[in-house]
Amino acid sequence: MKDFTDAVTLTAHEDTVGVVVVEVAGELDTATTTSAEDFVLRRLGSGVRTLVLDLSGVTFLGSTGINMLITVRAACARTGTALRLVANTKVVLRPLQLTDLVDQFDIVTAVSEAS
DSSP, X not given: OOXXXXXXXXXXEEEXXXXXXXXXXEEESTTTHHHHHHHHHTTOOXXXXXXXXXXXXXXXXXXXXXXXXXXXXHHHHHXXXXXXXXXXXXXXXXXXXXXXXXGGSEXXXXXXXXX
């Protein structure tokens, strides 16, 4: 059986004070979303006023990846943190459109537009 632990790469950095950017590259599916969700949720905390999920490197967005985005959105709402998605590819935008979730997220085309 193939090891899928490297199917997604996650990096985080503070872009400006209070703005944390999490870059997601690879596949968001059943094999990767639990660890990706944990990684993202650990970034929420005191002093974080905006969380930017840069999904421009995502190569597959499955239903569990969509559920992860919904969970992150709810966690951000609970903590009073603004959530911005950087989504500029069909791979990410199409599943969000098909599930009528586009209007549920603040979507921008570049990290520079998010802060």
